[in-house]
Amino acid sequence: MKNIQLTSLQQLGIFPQSLHYQLSSTQLQTHAMNQKGGVLSSTGALVIRTGKFTGRSPKDKFIVQDDLTKETVDWNEFNNPISTDQFEVIFQASISFLNSHPQLYINDVYAGADKDHRISFRIINQLPAMSLFVANMFIALSSQLPPFTEPDWHVLVAPDLELNPEKCGTRQSNATVINFKRKIIIIAGSGYTGEIKKSVFTVLNYLLPLQKKVLSMHCAANQGADGATALFFGLSGTGKTTLSTDPLRKLIGDDEHGWSAKGIFNFEGGCYAKCMKLDGNKEPAIFNAIKAGAIVENTPFFKNTNQINFDSDAITENTRVSYPLSHISNRVIHGTGKAPKHIIFLTCDAFGVLPPLSRLTQQQAIYYFLNGYTAKIAGTEAGIKEPKPTFSACFGAPFMPLAPMVYAGLLQEKLNHHKVKVWMVNTGWAGGRYGVGQRIPLAFSRLMVTAILSNSLDHVSFTQESCFRLNVPDYCPDVPREMLLPRNSWDNQEAYFLQANELITHFEANYQRVIQPKGVIPAGLPMGR
Incomplete structure (x- = not known):
């Protein structure tokens, strides 16, 4: 990893023991299997379990209430206020946890296919499978999208960190916390990958309508x-x-x-599809996208095989597959439309x-x-x-x-x-x-x-x-x-x-x-x- 990105992490207070930056999907898949964080299926896709949480926990999403958000956020059962002091407690707990972890995985990505409205994110987490999810779901760096030295936003993901609700002001030991002034998202206590995707979406849903008049x-x-x-x-x-x-x-x-005034643009670089009772005859594009590089969540195998049983709800009804848009041949490559x-x-x-x-x-x-x-x-x-x-x-x-x-x-x-x-x-x-x-x-x-x-x-x-x-x-x-x-x-x-x-x-x-x-x-x- 370049020194300038490492300096960016150190400014947050993160001093990693071992750091993996922008690994390929093959490398991340190998890391996940070596750490017993996933099993390879017969299709080549990585099959993982997300632990206690097999879906989003919307009542555990918090937004820091400050002079920026107090009058603009619609405070309700999904937009729960948290103080700047409580955020600082959660932030320090997250930094301490990530520093104690033997390996960290970093993804630099963009959200937004329109160059006039895209936002850069540096996503730091403890698990290679979650890093693969990030690589699938967001827009990767390329010759058209050069690397950035300092991102617009940082995302800290610590699924194994259990918060103290009394000290942190949270409902329970997990939380997703968004600080619009500091431009930081923290996801703690949940291994459900969709929390990353939807927290980034929440940020765009606040910034784009207010700042750009983009729906x-x-x-x-x-x-x-x-x-x-x-x-x-x-x-x-x-x-x-x-x-x-x-x-x-x-x-x-x-x-x-x-x-926007120019037309439609995708925020993402991948798909996150439900795969309960997935049938290749009825949904061939999704079925055929489940190959090397894809991640299948919370779906068991048929007994004594590595063949995915899409009909099973033994773990959850909310079984999911994440794959990059490149797995869909019939796609708009630039991610924009009229x-x-x-x-x-x-x-x-x-x-x-x-x-x-x-x-x-x-x-x-x-x-x-x-x-x-x-x-x-x-x-x-x-x-x-x-x-x-x-x-x-x-x-x-x-x-x-x-x-x-x-x-x-x-x-x-x-x-x-x-x-x-x-x-x-x-x-x-x-x-x-x-x-x-x-x-x-x-x-x-x-x-x-x-x-x-x-x-x-x-x-x-x-x-x-x-x-x-x-x-x-x-x-x-x-x-x-x-x-x-x-x-x-x-x-x-x-x-x-x-x-x-x-x-x-x-x-x-x-x-x-x-x-x-x-x-x-x-x-x-x-x-x-």
């Missing part, structure tokens, strides 16, 4: 042969990665993007009452964006026996530090300026709620997305259904007509209307509890009764 978005993006861009918003499990990874279109990115022509909101409605496909008015688009709805079903989270509505403002509340209307306001401006068409695709249930109806086949969801992006619905008539006042196409190529209007696929019409009204009640309650207190008053809810 930061939790969405996937792809591009057609004609260069037309489409965005896919959706919470986990709605099909964001699956539907945006389309053999007929080039992938820009599967999760995090910015929308302003979108179409935006698709994805939801998995387990109540079976939202249309599989609908076109949104601008008022509806902002309303559904602010609510960010999907449903959890039995088996996805401990204690859930019946479908549970889940709302996440802007489709990403846990990593949105600003008030929801900041993002919604920027979205509305861009929708107006670019005349974007906004759609909602329900990948959940039809013909009845979960347990009664049937999951909408992935093949039909793909056909609906294809119809949207090919502009095949431009000359189709639409019917406004009575419950949600959503405009539903009367025809979609190769999709059964009876599926398009939800009530037509239910045997019991009375049960349909009772279920629809129940979901509307959940929407109204969420809007009044979360959105309206922020000063956002809708001009009449875009739903009926």
